[in-house]
Amino acid sequence: MNVHAQTFVEKYLRTHQKVFTVRDMLKVFYSVGIRTSVKDVREFLDHNCLVFSLEDDKYITQAGAFTGSLFSIKPTSAEYDQKMIVAGDRCIPFVDSEIACYSLSFFYDDKKLPRKIGKFDSDDAIDMFMLYGEEYAPQYIASDPANEEFDLLHNDFDLPNRVYLTGIDISELIEKHGLKKGDRILCYVRDWNLGYIDMVVVHDGHNLFDCGEDGDAKLRWYENLEKFCLEEFELEGPCAAIEEQLTYIFFIHRDELCVPTCGSVEEFINRYSKKVGIQEFGVETRLWFKGKNVPAVGGWNFQKISRKDEAVPYSYDGEGSYYTVPADVLDHYVLDMLFHRKTDVKELLYEVYPDDYVFHLGEKALAMINLSDRYEKFRLRYNWFADQIAGPVREQALELYKKVNELMFEVDMCYSGLPDFPQQELVILTQLYNHVIRILQSFVSDSEIGDEYDAILASLEGMRCNFEGIQDILLGAIDECRCNRFKVVR
Secondary structure (H helix, E strand, O other): HHHHHHHHHHHHHHHOOOOOEEEHHHHHHHOOOOOOOOHHHHHHHHHOOEEEEEOEEEEEHHHHHHHEEEEOOOOHHHHOOEEEOOOOOOOOOOOOOOOOOOHHHEEEEEEEOOEEEEEEEHHHHHHHOOOOOOOOOOHHHOOOOOOOOOHHHOOOOOOOOOOEEEEEHHHHHHHHOOOOOOOHHHHEEEOOOEEEEEEEEEEEOOOOOOOHHHHHHHHHHHHHHHHHHHHHHHHHHEEEEEEHHHHHHHHHHHHHHEEEOOHHHHHHHHHHHHOOOEEEOOOOEEEEOOOOOOOOOOOOOOHHHOOOOOOOOOEEOOEEEEEOOOHHHHHHHHHHHHHOOOOOOOHHHHOOOOOOOOOOOOHHHHHHHHHHHEEEEHHHHOOHHOOOHHHHHHHHHHHHHHHHHHHHHHOOOOHHHHHOOHHHHHHHHHHHHHHHHHHHHOOOOHHHHHHHHHHHHHHHHHHHHHHHHHHHHHHHHHHHHHHOOOOOOO
């Protein structure tokens, strides 16, 4: 897809608000000269994060789902005292997550409110970004232009006691529109694509105990949200992130949740819900049943695993699993081979596969052809001199990837026993697998690493430590699983 076509298609998916079909999307592709099939378009839409799938081959974009949505923000005491609001995670899942929260535009009576910088305790600041995942909150805070002089990496990822945050100046709402401490601001998504949000003051600060008709409506809202969360946990599991969990919930139930009497997710978690909380999920966090660990395997995915679905890294054929490596990771293996000035593709084959791996019939020959083709693709255009920074980083990433992938392979051989595995360690292994692949996908040559060199090395070191912490536990579970396959015959 050329740049013009890609831009046009992306603009369509970011701005189109009506329900559309696969054939409607096919016409969009045709209009920019792309000839494709209904099957390919359906696959494109099913894997596009800007699109929700509906029934009967119909779709709606996130812009269509959330433009016009209502949600609310209740300024904290620290924000009110500084006459500002920090958007933080409060607009999740109603706005485009690719737009930095400090870049969102808020309007009151069609007048854009100015931006303002405030100073907050770091603990309070982290609370404002919890829905991005507590593990990522410091990075979001450090990326705020107000903290441009602070280097998170060289401070061991620890925030100072006080941090600066860019927010919205609400002086006019306080001075001209009577916003009091404890009052709420009702927000309306005017333009999802541009990140434009309209605001209205709701004077409910006096109603501390949620009394009367409005109070009852607010309590029903929290009860509904809790019910919908619990249902979503059972159906979809922990999802890829808290944001994805909330996106499903508010999209499916927007008629009940995006209403003028809505509360806020942060109040729901911190004050109202007795059954839903933010729980640890490996090295990350998710919304889950309060006080319970988030498992790696459950009703939402075990049926897929037991059917040998593509959702798991390997497929079981009854005679053993195939050891697989993504195509772009194979490319990095070839680049690592060129970096070390090696030419024997057969030697590379044994770098990619485990030492004790038993190849299936014809598998080894196909793997050699694949690696040889990739070697020829890179051999003539590879620039060793432009790989002096990326090369050593790639080598470390591949070394970790192979250890993680080999353990994933061993775990997959016990697929039927996965519910009995130590779940948090299983979660961390999966997260390490995904994280190291993302690191490899983030660069090919020196120029693409840029200023991220130190951050990538620090990330790899952290992942190595995490892997060492779970390796023996999972190997023990694998041994137990293998022992359980044998029965004593009397």
